[in-house]
Amino acid sequence: xxxxxxxxxxxxxxxxAEGVDVCFGMPGGAILPTYDALAKYEYQIHHVLxxxxxxxxxxxxxxxxxxxxxxxxxxxxxxxxxxxxxxxxTAQMDSVPIVAITGQVPVSLLGKDGFQEADIQGxxxxxxxxxxxxxxxxxxxxxxxEAFYIARTGRPGPVLVDVTKDVQQTLMExxxxxxxxxxxxGYISNKMEADPKDIARAARLINESExxxxxAGQGVSIAHAEAELRVLAExxxxxxxxxxxxxxxxxxxxxxxxxxxxxxxxAYCNHALQECDVxxxxxxxxxxxxxxxxxxxxxxARIVHFDIDPAEMGKNLTIDTPVVGDxxxxxxxxxxxxxxxxxxxxxEQIEEWKRDSKEIDILEQETDDLNAPFIVxxxxxxxxxxDATIVTDVGQHQMWEAQYxxxxxxxxxxxxxxxxxxxxxxxxxxxxxxxxxxxxxxxxAGDGGFQMTMIELKTVREQNVPVxxxxxxxxxxxxxxxxxxxxxxxxYSGTPLMNPDFVKIAEAYGIPARxxxxxxxxxxxxxxxxxxxxxxxxxxxxxxEHVYPMVPAGKSNSxxxxxxxxxxxxxxx
Amino acid sequence: xKFNSKHTIIAWMExxxxxxxxxxxxxxxxxxxxxxxxxxHSETPGISRMTFVASGSQRELSxxxxxxxxxxxxxxxxxxxxxxxxxxxxxLIKVEATGENRHEVVQMAELHRAEIxxxxxxxxxxxIVGREDRVNALVENLxxxxxxxxxxxxxxxxxRSRLKTVEEFGSNGTNQ
Ligand SMILES: Cc1ncc(C[n+]2csc(CCOP(=O)(O)OP(=O)(O)O)c2C)c(N)n1
Numbered sequence: 213x214x215x216x217x218x219x220x221x222x223x224x225x226x227x228x229a230e231g232v233d234v235c236f237g238m239p240g241g242a243i244l245p246t247y248d249a250l251a252k253y254e255y256q257i258h259h260v261l262x263x264x265x266x267x268x269x270x271x272x273x274x275x276x277x278x279x280x281x282x283x284x285x286x287x288x289x290x291x292x293x294x295x296x297x298x299x300x301x302t303a304q305m306d307s308v309p310i311v312a313i314t315g316q317v318p319v320s321l322l323g324k325d326g327f328q329e330a331d332i333q334g335x336x337x338x339x340x341x342x343x344x345x346x347x348x349x350x351x352x353x354x355x356x357x358e359a360f361y362i363a364r365t366g367r368p369g370p371v372l373v374d375v376t377k378d379v380q381q382t383l384m385e386x387x388x389x390x391x392x393x394x395x396x397x398g399y400i401s402n403k404m405e406a407d408p409k410d411i412a413r414a415a416r417l418i419n420e421s422e423x424x425x426x427x428a429g430q431g432v433s434i435a436h437a438e439a440e441l442r443v444l445a446e447x448x449x450x451x452x453x454x455x456x457x458x459x460x461x462x463x464x465x466x467x468x469x470x471x472x473x474x475x476x477x478x479a480y481c482n483h484a485l486q487e488c489d490v491x492x493x494x495x496x497x498x499x500x501x502x503x504x505x506x507x508x509x510x511x512x513a514r515i516v517h518f519d520i521d522p523a524e525m526g527k528n529l530t531i532d533t534p535v536v537g538d539x540x541x542x543x544x545x546x547x548x549x550x551x552x553x554x555x556x557x558x559x560e561q562i563e564e565w566k567r568d569s570k571e572i573d574i575l576e577q578e579t580d581d582l583n584a585p586f587i588v589x590x591x592x593x594x595x596x597x598x599d600a601t602i603v604t605d606v607g608q609h610q611m612w613e614a615q616y617x618x619x620x621x622x623x624x625x626x627x628x629x630x631x632x633x634x635x636x637x638x639x640x641x642x643x644x645x646x647x648x649x650x651x652x653x654x655x656x657a658g659d660g661g662f663q664m665t666m667i668e669l670k671t672v673r674e675q676n677v678p679v680x681x682x683x684x685x686x687x688x689x690x691x692x693x694x695x696x697x698x699x700x701x702x703x704y705s706g707t708p709l710m711n712p713d714f715v716k717i718a719e720a721y722g723i724p725a726r727x728x729x730x731x732x733x734x735x736x737x738x739x740x741x742x743x744x745x746x747x748x749x750x751x752x753x754x755x756x757e758h759v760y761p762m763v764p765a766g767k768s769n770s771x772x773x774x775x776x777x778x779x780x781x782x783x784x785x
Numbered sequence: 786x787k788f789n790s791k792h793t794i795i796a797w798m799e800x801x802x803x804x805x806x807x808x809x810x811x812x813x814x815x816x817x818x819x820x821x822x823x824x825x826h827s828e829t830p831g832i833s834r835m836t837f838v839a840s841g842s843q844r845e846l847s848x849x850x851x852x853x854x855x856x857x858x859x860x861x862x863x864x865x866x867x868x869x870x871x872x873x874x875x876x877l878i879k880v881e882a883t884g885e886n887r888h889e890v891v892q893m894a895e896l897h898r899a900e901i902x903x904x905x906x907x908x909x910x911x912x913i914v915g916r917e918d919r920v921n922a923l924v925e926n927l928x929x930x931x932x933x934x935x936x937x938x939x940x941x942x943x944x945r946s947r948l949k950t951v952e953e954f955g956s957n958g959t960n961q
Contacts, residue, residue: 333803338814342857362857398799398860523851526844
């Protein structure tokens, strides 16, 4: 039905038509007409006022990762829009669908360096999947429709729509969102069927392999191909590693799981990757954090790469069999061509590596000191074996979470893998919690990263988001300190932290909180958080510790630094 | 395959504001080695056509095309390096031409099948249209007289045959 509406109304009506029920933002001059129109739509779309626009883009990201739907954030021109950028770059690196709406100065002032003008299309160009500058009311509806289409199809990603203020204030006759057709001649979206010849080649390679390994990435989850992945693994008895973002696509508790690999992945996983003869990457982009030095990664392997993005083929590694297409469709056509096999020797070899890793596992060592792996494992137990969504920040705690929380549920770990954005956890968890409604959502952050965005505790309180927050407080920028320990002769330049009292901080926002520094109190604190209606914060005070294994940057994954055997002194490298 | 080679690639794109910025930004960000780039209208209204010459290894050249193809506004890409194609460049070269050597410059231009398009008391402007090596040869020879100013367009290309259809590209074509 066509109607006469203002540009500002088009924005809200388009969002509602796209199924958006919540959006995150902050008003300002150039987006004011849109905020003014919000009152008309408030019963259909819930607006969450953020403390800082970085929070808005991370919230949209967390919402999108947790639900699989497009997250939406809104900001004003200039500084507001620029504050969104950290979150957009984070989403772009990790293929997260977001639509960002930003206000822009009126067309008459474009290019005049007027108040709060910044070239947002230019700034966001390399960190979005696509972007629009709308200077004409006729283009507004189509731009938003295309933005959603591009964000959610193919390899998902963030799309920004910059709308000049005058367009928001212009009346348009004959607006009919449903009638708008997406016209993108240069964009091939999703559901691409792979070439049957490539599938057949892949099947042959897999069937001939003696030491195969699957590397499952987030693409598996985006394509909803978890079940097919599992059938493939079980049919041919192929061990499954994941990338960091692939965690959750294959149950870590499955006998064929070899956890995840790379710089701080499990040692046995890295051994398997280095020794395999065929590596089957599914929806994983094989980035340097996973591969270590490109030339020395999986040196004995021929690589089959399933990905929807043709540009990922051969970007980092030489690929034997590229299979471009949607992971679900590709796996479906591959499966009938896969022979049932067992690979007993290979699986036994991997078991041996696993036993070796377990021997030096920190959890196997008797120590009274509270440590992050212990906290993570306790949380796993207390969430009925991982029935919760964990949102991490960036640093050591992030690696420990990924190592010790045995994820079995899809989309149950939200983490900034590609960009490694500190400050991600709290706002992303707010977004995730708002998308997941009453499901259990936990934040796991370091004391450094938490402070980057803890101002969003205001949003937690205001929206009464029942998110449970843990801070692993080691009074250091831990991950950086670890590198200084190992590579810079313990010169702690810029890493010791003088922290506030986190319990008091939480209480100042009206959020109940508790400090824990002993192993025996961990369970009780987690239970208290779970039993509390609404948000709760636990500060865990821990001594510093190292994450192992550790592959030095730019080195081969064969050159892992491992935790010392228990009988040897553990405090020296 | 590590050895570098030079490729001539055509890309078609929607004629929208900022498209060239996207292309240039991509080349810069991904550190692609682009030797020349020329853009103008195509036969289809709303679609611009760009010819660019890039060099790199096989893998780099494939990256250039697949990454470029990901830009939403790029509608099609074709590498014409191994196709029968017309590749042309235009150059205007302003050469010192005083009394004594004026005749020699004219002769040199003629030998290269170039044209004199402007004459002043002490200079001539030579125009040449041709493949890059022909333009290079002329420029080399004119240096001898003293080049005052030069402008080159970079290559534009067109295949001799009719364009291939998408099916003919096959799955390894870049235009997916
Ligand atoms: C925005 C941002 N700035 C800087 C870094 C570099 N960096 C990576 S990890 C890290 C330390 C994180 O410390 P903390 O949040 O306390 O977590 P921990 O490593 O101690 O678990 C830093 C500074 C980053 N990843 N992101």
